[in-house]
Amino acid sequence: MCGIAGICQTDASPLPPQCMHWVRAMTARMAHRGPDGEGFWDGARACFGHRRLSIIDLSGGAQPMSSADGDLTITFNGEIYNFARLKEQLAAQGARFATDSDTEVILEAYRLWGVDCLARFDGMFAFALWDQARQRLFCARDRFGKKPFFYTLWGGRLFFASELSALEQIRELPLTPDPQAIVRYLAYEYVPTPATLYAEARSLEPAHMLLLEDGRLRIRRYWDLPCPDEDDRRDPDSLCEELRFLLTRAVRRRMVSDVPLGVFLSGGIDSSIVAGLMAHQSPTPVRTFSIGFREASYDESRYARIVARAFGTEHHERVLDADECADSLPGIISSMDVPMADASVAPTWLLSGVTRQKVTVALGGDGADELWAGYEHYIGFLLAQWYNRLPGPLRRGIIEPLCRLLPSGAGYINPRLAVSTFLRAAHAPAWQRVQTMLTALAPDVQHAILDSAFPGKNTALLAPENLFAPTREHYEHWQPPQAATPLARAFHVYARQFLLDDILVKVDRCSMLHSLEVRAPFLDRDAAEFAARLPLKHKLRGFRRKWLLKRAFADLLPPEILHRNKRGFQIPVAQWLRGRLRPLMEDLLSPAALKAQGIFQPQAVRALMDRHFSGKEDLRKPLWTLLVFQLWWRARRA
Known part of the structure; x- marks a missing residue:
C-alpha cells in the first residue's frame, strides 16, 4: 500500500520546474501511506511521486517504475492479487521481468493489452501510467474503490493524489468549499463520489479509467456490478x-x-x-x-x-x-x-x-x-413496502401515534429512534428510501440550522431531488434495466455508494x-x-x-x-455526547465558533444540543455529524 501523486500537462508543452516541487510537497504529505521509502520521476510532460509501504518484493519494487525501454512509467497504490498468474501469461507472450513485483506486471499488461488490461486485474488499486509513445496519461481505480484517487484541473495541468490533503499542499490551487457538497455531507455523513468538499476537485469513481490524450480528458467505466439472476435454479x-x-x-x-x-x-x-x-x-x-x-x-x-x-x-x-x-x-x-x-x-x-x-x-x-x-435496512426496505399497503387511516390514525409512545434510550438499540427512522423512510419514494434510513440531518433540519448567509440555505440545494441526487443516480440508472426490483436496486445503492464512500474510505x-x-x-x-x-x-x-x-x-x-444478531462496529455516541464529549461539543458548536464560521445558525444548533442533553430525544446522528464537520473544518482552516 502506498501513496501516489503527480502532475501532467494537458497540451504538448513541457512542465515547468515548479511542478516537481509541488509533487514533492504532495508526496511528503502522504508519508504515513508509505514510510518505507519515496521516489520521484520527472518527464517532460508528466512527473510522478510515490510513497512506499513494502509488502511484496521488498527490495525490487521501488516506484515510480519505468519499463526497460523507458516508454512506460507508473506510480501505483495497491495490490494485484492475481499478478503471478498474469505474469505467466505475459511471459508466454514474450514479456521479460526484472522484479517480482505486481507493479511491473501492470506495465507489461498495459503494453500487451492496452487499457483493456483492467478487465484482467483482481485487486485493489489506483494508479497513473505515462505512455511516452502515445503521449497518454492512463489512470484507473479498482472495481469497488478500495484505493482512492483525487484529481483537479488547473492552469492547463492535471493534478492527482491518493489523498485530498495532498492537493491542499499546493497553495496556488484554487480549492473552494462547495455548498452542495457540504449539505450532502450533512445528510450522508460523507461527500458522495465523484464530488469532494472542494468545488474544483473530484474523486475518480470506482471501476473507471481516466485518459488524458491529445488535450482531451476522458473518463470511462470499465466494469459494473452484475445484476441478480432470478432465473438461477441451482440448488x-x-x-x-x-x-x-x-x-x-x-x-x-x-x-x-x-x-x-x-x-x-x-x-x-x-x-x-x-x-x-x-x-x-x-x-x-x-x-x-x-x-x-x-x-x-x-x-x-x-x-x-x-x-x-x-x-x-x-x-x-x-x-x-x-x-x-x-x-x-x-x-x-x-x-x-x-x-x-x-x-x-x-x-x-x-x-x-x-x-x-x-x-x-x-x-x-x-x-x-x-x-x-447484512444490514437491517434491507428488512426495513421490505417492511416499508408492506407497510404502505396498509389502509391510510390505520397507519396515520393508530400505528404512527402509538409508535411515538415508544421509549427512547442511549444504548445500541433505541426503539423510538429506530421506528421513527423507519416511518420517515416508508413515507419517502422508493429511490429515496435507502438513504432516508441512513440520513443524519434531514432537509428540514438542515434548513433550520444553516445560516441565512450560507449559500447552501438555498431551498433548491436542500430539495430531496437535489440533496439525494447521487442515490437516485445509482438507484434508477443501473444497467441492465431488467434488474428493476426495488430490493435489487437497494442492494446496488449500498454496494456502489455506502460501501464506497463510508466503509472503504x-x-x-x-x-x-x-x-x-x-x-x-x-x-x-x-x-x-x-x-x-x-x-x-x-x-x-x-x-x-x-x-x-x-x-x-x-x-x-x-x-x-x-446464530447471534449482527452488531455494528460503533461507539456509544449518545451517552458520550451527554458526558465525556460534551465539553468538546460545547466548544466546537458554541455561538462564538459558529458565528465566526458563518455556516450554521447558533440558536438552532443550541436547540438541538439542549434537546439531546435533556434525554427526551436521541439526536446522536445530527450532533455527531456536526461535531465531526467542525473538527475537520477547524483543522483545514488551521
Whole structure:
C-alpha cells in the first residue's frame, strides 16, 4: 500500500520546474501511506511521486517504475492479487521481468493489452501510467474503490493524489468549499463520489479509467456490478460449495505477503469466516485483533474471544472507554483528508494502531454486509413496502401515534429512534428510501440550522431531488434495466455508494494513518460477482439475512457466532455526547465558533444540543455529524 501523486500537462508543452516541487510537497504529505521509502520521476510532460509501504518484493519494487525501454512509467497504490498468474501469461507472450513485483506486471499488461488490461486485474488499486509513445496519461481505480484517487484541473495541468490533503499542499490551487457538497455531507455523513468538499476537485469513481490524450480528458467505466439472476435454479448445496471455493481462494490470494499478516476480528459472521479460512490455510497461528468497549450494549469482545479460541489464534484485544476515545477524537478527525461522520472511525483508527504494532497487513470482512444482505435496512426496505399497503387511516390514525409512545434510550438499540427512522423512510419514494434510513440531518433540519448567509440555505440545494441526487443516480440508472426490483436496486445503492464512500474510505484512511494495509476477501472479483448474480432469496430469506453465506460456513463457525444478531462496529455516541464529549461539543458548536464560521445558525444548533442533553430525544446522528464537520473544518482552516 502506498501513496501516489503527480502532475501532467494537458497540451504538448513541457512542465515547468515548479511542478516537481509541488509533487514533492504532495508526496511528503502522504508519508504515513508509505514510510518505507519515496521516489520521484520527472518527464517532460508528466512527473510522478510515490510513497512506499513494502509488502511484496521488498527490495525490487521501488516506484515510480519505468519499463526497460523507458516508454512506460507508473506510480501505483495497491495490490494485484492475481499478478503471478498474469505474469505467466505475459511471459508466454514474450514479456521479460526484472522484479517480482505486481507493479511491473501492470506495465507489461498495459503494453500487451492496452487499457483493456483492467478487465484482467483482481485487486485493489489506483494508479497513473505515462505512455511516452502515445503521449497518454492512463489512470484507473479498482472495481469497488478500495484505493482512492483525487484529481483537479488547473492552469492547463492535471493534478492527482491518493489523498485530498495532498492537493491542499499546493497553495496556488484554487480549492473552494462547495455548498452542495457540504449539505450532502450533512445528510450522508460523507461527500458522495465523484464530488469532494472542494468545488474544483473530484474523486475518480470506482471501476473507471481516466485518459488524458491529445488535450482531451476522458473518463470511462470499465466494469459494473452484475445484476441478480432470478432465473438461477441451482440448488443451495451446489451454491454453497462454489461459495466456499471462491472465498477460500480469495483469502489464500490475500495471504501472499513478504511481511506479517493478521485479521481484524469483531466476532461477527464476516470477520469470523475470514479468520477461520485463514487459520485453515496458515502453517502458524493466525494473529487476530479486536476492540472492546466498557459499555456492555456495544461490546463484542466476548464473541471475538470465542472465535479466537475456536481457531487457535494469537489474539490481541484492547478495551476502550470514553476518555480514551474523546482524547483521540480531535487528532483522528483532523488527520482525515475528508470529513467522515461514521462513528466507527474512532475505534477503527485505534484498532489499526493496535494491529500495526504486530503486523503490516490485516484481512477484514468489509463488503460482506453490502453483498450478502447484512444490514437491517434491507428488512426495513421490505417492511416499508408492506407497510404502505396498509389502509391510510390505520397507519396515520393508530400505528404512527402509538409508535411515538415508544421509549427512547442511549444504548445500541433505541426503539423510538429506530421506528421513527423507519416511518420517515416508508413515507419517502422508493429511490429515496435507502438513504432516508441512513440520513443524519434531514432537509428540514438542515434548513433550520444553516445560516441565512450560507449559500447552501438555498431551498433548491436542500430539495430531496437535489440533496439525494447521487442515490437516485445509482438507484434508477443501473444497467441492465431488467434488474428493476426495488430490493435489487437497494442492494446496488449500498454496494456502489455506502460501501464506497463510508466503509472503504474509513478503512483506508484509518489503516493508512498507521501504515497498515487492509485487504477485503469478500470484495474479490469472482466472489463479489458470484454474490451479486445470486437470486435475492439466497441472501435475504424472510427476516434471515446472509442466508446462503451462513449456510455455506455453518460447519466452520462456532454456534454462538452463527446464530447471534449482527452488531455494528460503533461507539456509544449518545451517552458520550451527554458526558465525556460534551465539553468538546460545547466548544466546537458554541455561538462564538459558529458565528465566526458563518455556516450554521447558533440558536438552532443550541436547540438541538439542549434537546439531546435533556434525554427526551436521541439526536446522536445530527450532533455527531456536526461535531465531526467542525473538527475537520477547524483543522483545514488551521
